[in-house]
Amino acid sequence: MHGFHGVTVSQIVAESGTSKGGFYHHFQSKDELLYVIHDYxxxxxxxxxxxxxxxSKNPTEKLQKIIQSFVKVFHLYKPHISVFYQESIYLKPEYTEEIKKKRDSYKKLIFKCLEEGKESGEFRSEVPVDITGMTILGMVxxxxxxxxxxxxxxxEDIGNIFVDLILNSLLTEQAKQKKEYQSFFLKSDINQDQI
Structure with a gap:
């Protein structure tokens, strides 16, 4: 592997079966290609x-949807994500700034959801929003x-596991009992009648 820094546009077009004209029709440079890979x-x-x-009707449902789609991205865009994390140090500052804006927007939506959950009394009041939000981002x-x-x-199984772990740690005991949230939690394989 050449890595982003070592690969040429000629090698990219040869490997992808396109032409330099086709490449430059869509991208101004390798740097823009790396940015677009992340942007997807x-x-x-x-x-x-x-x-x-x-x-969403409430913060719990909202967070469940956010986590499910967050986990799903690692299946839908696995090659994009692998390239980005390995090669992001080569991004030019203007592209880095654009990525930072979108990442900050995403982080703010998660933090907002956590704030709403605390305000509604569904999320535990003693759990700090910033650390909880960064934990969710880091974990996923x-x-x-x-x-x-x-x-x-x-x-989907992995998404369900993340949702269960996160909601079990965040929700108040009362919120965990709500009928509409039961589908967000994993079901035990053990038949309770056999215990």
Whole structure:
């Protein structure tokens, strides 16, 4: 592997079966290509988070939708994410700034949801929004390191596990009992009648 810094546009077009003209029709440079690779997946999660923010009835449902779409991105855009995390140090400052704006917008939506959950009394009041938000971002982002398509768990299974872990730690005991949230939690494989 050449890595982003070592690869030429000629090698990119040869490997992708296109032409230099085709490449430069879509991208001004390798730098723009690297930016677009990131923009695909950050735009997806940001759009999904905005949809969850505007369409959900309450913060718990909103957070469940945000986490599910966040986890799903590691399946939909696995090659993009791998390239970005390995090569992002080569991004030019103007592209880095654009990415930072979208990432900040995404982070703010998560923080807003956590604030709303605390204000509504559904999320535990003693859990700080900033640390909780950064924990969710860090925990889910690390998926890119270990997720393998075709593994034992589907991306939907993994999303359900994340939702269960996060909501079980965030929701008040009273909120956990709400009927409409029961589908957000994993079901035990043990038949309670056999205990």
């Amino acid at each position: 997946f950050i735009s997806y999660v940001l759009t999904k988070a905005k949809e969850a923010d505007s369409s 982002n690390w998926t890119y390191k270990w997720y393998q398509p075709g593994g034992e768990k589907t991306i």
